[in-house]
Amino acid sequence: MLIHHTLRGNHMRRNILLLYLLLCCSMISAQNGKEYSIAILGDKYIHDTDSILNRLQSEIKSVVAQEAKVVFKEQYFLLNELNKEKAKQNYEKAIQANDVDLILSFGSINNFVIAQSNNFPKPVVLFGVINDDFIEFPEGQKSSKIENLTYILTPQSYQKDLSEFREMYPYKKVGIIVDQYLSEIYPVEETLGKILKDSNADFKLISLSSVDDLSSELDDVDAVYLSGGQFYSEEDQQRMINMINDRKLPSYTSMDQRFSDFGILFNSQPVNELDQFFRRIALTIEAAVMGKKLSELPIYLDFESKLLLNIETSFKIEFPLKYSFLIRTNIVGSAQNIPFQKKYYLDDVVYQLLESNLSLKASKYDVDLAKKDVKLANSEYLPNLSSSLTGSHIDPDLAKASNGSNPEFSTSGNISLEQVLFSEQASANIKIQKELEQASQENYNATEKDAILDAGITFYNALIAKANFLINDENLRVTRKNFEIAKQNYSVGQTGKSDVLRWRSELALATQNIVNAYTNYVQTIHALNQVLNNPIDFKIDIAHALVDEEAVDQFDYKGLIQLIDDPILRSKLLNFLEQVAIENAHELKSLQFNISASERSAKLYQRSKFLPTVALQGAYNHTFTRDGEGSSYPTGFTAPPDGYYNVGVQLSLPLFNKNQRNINRQKSLIQQDQLKLQKENTESIIRQNVNDIVYSILNLYTNIELSNLTTKTAKESLDLMQISYLNGAVSITSLIDAQQAYFQAQQQQASAGYNFYLSLLQMERILSYYFFLNPDEENQNFIQNLQNYLISNNQ
Numbered sequence: 001m002l003i004h005h006t007l008r009g010n011h012m013r014r015n016i017l018l019l020y021l022l023l024c025c026s027m028i029s030a031q032n033g034k035e036y037s038i039a040i041l042g043d044k045y046i047h048d049t050d051s052i053l054n055r056l057q058s059e060i061k062s063v064v065a066q067e068a069k070v071v072f073k074e075q076y077f078l079l080n081e082l083n084k085e086k087a088k089q090n091y092e093k094a095i096q097a098n099d100v101d102l103i104l105s106f107g108s109i110n111n112f113v114i115a116q117s118n119n120f121p122k123p124v125v126l127f128g129v130i131n132d133d134f135i136e137f138p139e140g141q142k143s144s145k146i147e148n149l150t151y152i153l154t155p156q157s158y159q160k161d162l163s164e165f166r167e168m169y170p171y172k173k174v175g176i177i178v179d180q181y182l183s184e185i186y187p188v189e190e191t192l193g194k195i196l197k198d199s200n201a202d203f204k205l206i207s208l209s210s211v212d213d214l215s216s217e218l219d220d221v222d223a224v225y226l227s228g229g230q231f232y233s234e235e236d237q238q239r240m241i242n243m244i245n246d247r248k249l250p251s252y253t254s255m256d257q258r259f260s261d262f263g264i265l266f267n268s269q270p271v272n273e274l275d276q277f278f279r280r281i282a283l284t285i286e287a288a289v290m291g292k293k294l295s296e297l298p299i300y301l302d303f304e305s306k307l308l309l310n311i312e313t314s315f316k317i318e319f320p321l322k323y324s325f326l327i328r329t330n331i332v333g334s335a336q337n338i339p340f341q342k343k344y345y346l347d348d349v350v351y352q353l354l355e356s357n358l359s360l361k362a363s364k365y366d367v368d369l370a371k372k373d374v375k376l377a378n379s380e381y382l383p384n385l386s387s388s389l390t391g392s393h394i395d396p397d398l399a400k401a402s403n404g405s406n407p408e409f410s411t412s413g414n415i416s417l418e419q420v421l422f423s424e425q426a427s428a429n430i431k432i433q434k435e436l437e438q439a440s441q442e443n444y445n446a447t448e449k450d451a452i453l454d455a456g457i458t459f460y461n462a463l464i465a466k467a468n469f470l471i472n473d474e475n476l477r478v479t480r481k482n483f484e485i486a487k488q489n490y491s492v493g494q495t496g497k498s499d500v501l502r503w504r505s506e507l508a509l510a511t512q513n514i515v516n517a518y519t520n521y522v523q524t525i526h527a528l529n530q531v532l533n534n535p536i537d538f539k540i541d542i543a544h545a546l547v548d549e550e551a552v553d554q555f556d557y558k559g560l561i562q563l564i565d566d567p568i569l570r571s572k573l574l575n576f577l578e579q580v581a582i583e584n585a586h587e588l589k590s591l592q593f594n595i596s597a598s599e600r601s602a603k604l605y606q607r608s609k610f611l612p613t614v615a616l617q618g619a620y621n622h623t624f625t626r627d628g629e630g631s632s633y634p635t636g637f638t639a640p641p642d643g644y645y646n647v648g649v650q651l652s653l654p655l656f657n658k659n660q661r662n663i664n665r666q667k668s669l670i671q672q673d674q675l676k677l678q679k680e681n682t683e684s685i686i687r688q689n690v691n692d693i694v695y696s697i698l699n700l701y702t703n704i705e706l707s708n709l710t711t712k713t714a715k716e717s718l719d720l721m722q723i724s725y726l727n728g729a730v731s732i733t734s735l736i737d738a739q740q741a742y743f744q745a746q747q748q749q750a751s752a753g754y755n756f757y758l759s760l761l762q763m764e765r766i767l768s769y770y771f772f773l774n775p776d777e778e779n780q781n782f783i784q785n786l787q788n789y790l791i792s793n794n795q
Contacts (some may be wrong), residue, residue: 005632009196009699010506011188013164014273016414016630018659019171022135025087033387034067034069035068035069035071036064036067036069036101036102036289037070037071037072037076037079037099037100037101037102038060038070038071038072038076038101038102038103038104039071039073039077039088039094039097039100039102039103039104040053040072040076040078040104040105040106040116041079041080041090041103041104041106041107041110042076042077042078042079042080042093042106042110043054043079043080043081043082043087043095043106043108043109043231044079044080044081044082044107044109044111044231045079045233046230047151047567050700053077055069055278056278057072057163058276058693059279059282060281060282060285061146061282062282063279063282063285063286064282064286064289066228067286067289067290068289070289072283074492075100076093076094076097076100078090078093080107080306080372080788081111082109082179083109084109084112084113084233086114087110087112088113090110090111091105091117091691093104094122094677095121097124097138100122100284101122101123102105102122102123102124102125102288103122103123103124103125103284104125104127104281105124105125105127106127108181108182108185108186109181109185110126111126112185112186114126115632119147119148120146120148120149121146121405122148122149123139123149123153123288123294124148124149124150124711125146125150125152125281125284125285125288125294126150126151126152127147127151127152127277127281133584136769137257141296141297142298142299142300143295143296143298143521144294144297144299145295145297146295147293147295148293148294148295149294149295150284150295150297150299151299152277152280152281152284152299152301152430153299153300153301154270154300154301154302154303157194157538158176158192158227159195159224159530161189161227161252161253161254161268162174162195162196162199162225163199163266164266164307164470165223165225165250165252165266166201166249166251166551167198167325168250168252168322168325169223169264169319169320170201171201171221171222171223172201172222173201173202173203173204173220173221173222173223173252174202174203174221174222174223174225175203175206175217175218175221175223175224175230175249176192176199176203176205176206176208176224176227176299176369177202177206177208177214177224177225177226177227177240178205178206178207178227178228179207179208179209179228179230179231180207180208180227182228183205183207184669188205190206190357192205192584194606197585202716204217204220204221204339208228208229209226209245211229211232211239211240214240214243215243217699218243218244218247221249222250223249223250223251223252224244224247224250224251224252225251225252225253226244226251226252226255227253227255227261227625228257228262229254229255233696234258234262235261236393236657237258237259238262240261241262241263242263243261244264245263245313245317248316249268249317250265250266250319251264251268251313251318252264252265252266252267252268253268254267254268254269254584254624255267255268256388256610257269257308260308260310260332260333261332262332263310263312263313263316264310264331265309265310265313265314265317266307266308266309266310266329267307267308267310268305268307268308269306269307269308270305270306271303272304274793275299276303276588284297287708288388289795291392301367303305306330307328307329307330307332308329308330308332309326309329309330309331309332310332310333311333311334311335312333312334312335312337312338312474313333315337315338315339316339321637326476326511326514327508327511328752329479330475330477331477331480335470335473336470338539338541339539340539340540340541341410341539341540342537342538342539342540342541343540343541343542344459344528344540344541344542344543345542345543345544346456346459346534346544346761346772347773348454349459349528349531349532349634350455350456350770350772350773352451352532352533353451353531353532354448354452356533357451357455357531357532357533357588358533359447359451360451363444363447363448363561364444366440366443366444367437367440367441367444369440370433370436370437370439370440370441371437372691372713373433373436373437374430374433374434374437376433377426377429377432377433377434378430379512380420380423380426380429381420381426382423382428383417383418384418384419384420385415385417385418386415386416387413387414387415387416387501388413388414389412389413389414390411390412390413391411391413392409392410392411393408394406394407394408394628395408395411396628396629396630397406397629398630399628399629399630400630401543401630402630403630403633403634404630404631404632404633404634404639405630405631407626407627407628407629407630407631408627408628408629408630409625409626409627409628409631410623410625410626410627410631411623411624412623413622413624414619414620414621414622415619415620415746416617416619416620417616417617417618418615418617418618418619419615419616420613420614420615420618421615421616422597422611422612422613422614423613423614423615424604424607424611424613425604425607425608425613428601428603428604428607429604429614430601431600431603432597432600432604434599435596435597435630436593436594437438437568437592438589438593439589439590439591439593439594439597440590442586442587442590442593443586443590444473444587445482445586446586446587446768447588447771448588449765449768450765452765452773453529453761453762453765454531455532456758456760456761457530457543457758458524458527458528458531459756460755460758460761461524461527461529461543462521462524462525462527462542463542463754464750464751464754464755465517465520465523465524466521466524466542467747467750468517468520468521468747468750469514469517469518469520469521469755471517471747471750472513472514472517472743472745473514473517474512474743474746475510475513475739475743476507476510476511476513476514476720478739479503479506479507479510480507481532481656481722482506482509482722482725482735482739483500483503483504483506483507484618485501485722485725485726486499486500486503486732487500488596488726489728491724494728495728497731499731499732502732502736503732506736515602515661521596525540525542528542528685530541531697534608535582536728543562544757545656546753546757557760557771559783561697561701563657564694564697564698564701565701567699567745569790571692572789572790572793573694573786573790574690574691574694575577575789575793576785576786576789576790577677577690577694577763577767578687579689579767580688580767580769580782581686581687581689581690581767582683582687584767584768584769585683585686585768586768587682588679588682588683590688591675591678591679591682592679594675595672595675595676595679595719597670598671598672598675599668600671601664601668601671602665602668602669602672605661605662605665605668605754607667608654608661612648612652612653613650613651613652613653614649614650614651615649615650615652616648616649617647617648617649617650617652618645618646618647618648619645619646620643620644620645621643621644621645622642622643622644623642624642638724647778673695680732686766689766690763690766690767693759693762693766694763695782697756697760697763700752700755700756700757700759703748703752703756704749704752704753704756707745707748707749707752707753708749710745710748710749711742711745711746711748712750713745714738714741714742714744714745714746715742717741717742718738718741718742719737721735721738721739722735769782
């Protein structure tokens with residue numbers, strides 16, 4: 001009996017439950033059968049109106065589905081085309097239509113027209129492009145207090161935007177662009193005057209009916225706030241932004257996000273804008289369907305804003321960006337598109353270096369001075385011709401007593417000639433100076449090769465700095481995205497607030513890193529400009545075949561790398577490279593010329609004991625005038641001729657010169673030994689450098705392949721971690737670790753690539769032979785000589 005009673009009780013409860021479910025389904029079916037028609041009033045059609053409208057309608061139907069069947073009839077989607085009369089007609093049509101239950105109004109014109117009505121026979125929801133500045137409610141009022149009317153107001157306003165813009169850029173006179181139709185129906189100028197009254201800034205209202213009118217309006221402003229042009233074509237919107245940027249004027253807007261793509265500098269946009277707006281509209285309509293009073297519904301919609309910064313525009317207009325504000329911005333645009341006046345590849349750098357570098361020009365004078373020393377040495381064998389003119393007056397008594405040999409007044413002239421016929425000192429000096437000239441030339445060649453290497457190091461350092469800046473730019477964007485994910489997860493209760501705070505900290509760190517990276521990049525560009533003798537602030541871009549698909553290596557290094565990578569051929573290759581490096585080394589050539597000069601100097605001091613200096617001497621004297629006492633010879637004396645000459649040969653041989661010749665010869669011999677040791681040591685260093693650089697190249701070449709693979713794997717891991725974190729499957733620590741691993745891999749990849757090419761450049765410097773600067777013919781000869789060497793030493 002007990003079991004039967006229990007079973008019967010269970011059967012009865014099951015029947016009651018089924019009856020309840022049937023009644024609920026019947027009620028839902030009855031509710032779904034209720035049709036609720038909504039008219040939508042808009043200002044003007046724009047390119048994405050259809051997609052936005054479809055999303056809005058889907059959201060409304062989804063939210064209200066339990067209360068009624070919402071319908072949107074095509075004949076009640078009404079646009080006024082920015083015409084007030086048309087807007088009134090559309091509103092009246094919707095009011096009078098029996099099959100319209102609620103009016104949803106968007107846009108400034110519609111909202112202005114509808115707000116003028118005194119009563120609202122049908123529920124009206126006003127939402128759209130109208131700033132909070134133009135609607136005044138008593139302080140503390142949070143609903144419309146008007147029967148059948150509610151607003152959905154956002155915190156967007158001129159006051160908020162202009163205040164934030166002024167934080168970013170302290171403008172003195174801002175041009176505020178609005179549509180002409182808006183300034184005709186709203187007190188825009190009066191409102192702006194109140195807003196900027198206490199800001200110490202002036203403004204200029206630019207009321208536009210056509211983009212063509214804009215250019216002439218920008219002459220006397222130093223910044224632009226864009227609040228118009230929403231209904232222009234994309235071509236006109238782009239043209240408008242170009243006009244602003246061409247004037248290098250900072251700009252700000254809070255309109256559509258696509259204005260950032262067009263190049264507006266700052267753009268304030270709500271986070272998850274459409275989702276929030278659509279849900280709020282749907283909930284408001286749901287309340288109206290359920291019979292709630294619209295006059296009591298909340299009118300304010302708060303949302304979090306994000307500030308977009310177009311990094312390309314900031315570079316283009318040379319905007320003085322405060323790095324402290326980067327933490328508040330979302331960077332859009334490619335940081336790689338930095339404006340420049342000239343683009344440099346490595347060979348461009350080298351050619352301009354050789355032509356314009358001040359240090360090289362200064363070093364070149366050493367060669368010129370050495371050439372002059374050679375000419376000075378040769379001049380010892382040139383004749384020395386001199387002349388003189390003398391006028392004299394002597395005591396008359398003395399002149400009289402001289403019997404005509406020393407007249408009281410006389411004028412005379414003299415021409416003398418000296419010509420060295422042979423001098424061991426002069427001959428040796430000519431030879432020594434020629435050797436020193438060759439040494440000076442080789443020193444300059446070495447300096448030139450060093451300058452090319454130094455320029456290459458500066459160039460590759462700038463490339464690495466640029467790569468790090470771009471990597472940190474991407475890191476900042478990914479961190480910002482993860483921060484948004486964390487806030488989204490927190491809002492739905494999927495993660496705690498600690499994740500949001502941690503990502504905020506990561507965001508601050510990423511922002512500081514990009515500031516440091518950009519500063520470092522600018523400093524490396526300044527260093528490169530100094531090398532190139534450009535103005536320090538000259539805007540240049542640098543590129544390389546490693547990342548630029550349009551560029552190619554001037555020399556195919558792959559064959560050389562294959563030989564380096566071959567353990568059997570590597571030792572033979574090293575021997576060949578050692579020989580080439582020693583043969584080409586300017587330092588060794590310079591030392592050899594100095595050794596030759598020292599040897600000739602030693603011979604000079606040895607030979608000068610036995611070899612005399614032979615010189616030819618000649619002179620011609622002429623007396624022009626003789627007057628006064630003693631000007632005539634006594635009777636019986638024959639007067640000498642007025643002019644006479646003399647010629648002679650002089651031989652001189654210093655017998656003992658304080659032992660200085662012997663001491664100088666000993667010094668020359670010591671100098672020879674010193675130079676020979678330096679040469680031997682230099683050869684040893686060159687051999688070591690060849691071996692070191694070859695193994696360094698081999699190591700870096702291997703690192704390139706490994707870093708490429710590591711970066712690819714790390715990127716895939718980061719993508720998976722982001723998805724898992726979004727779904728709550730992994731912790732914040734795992735995502736941060738994945739992100740750090742990816743960006744560290746990117747930095748290692750960039751460093752490995754550029755350091756590999758830098759090592760190749762260093763190898764070329766050791767060889768004193770830069771492949772990319774030599775014609776293909778010479779490079780082919782180099783390769784052919786290498787192949788012949790490997791074949792001949794194949795035993």
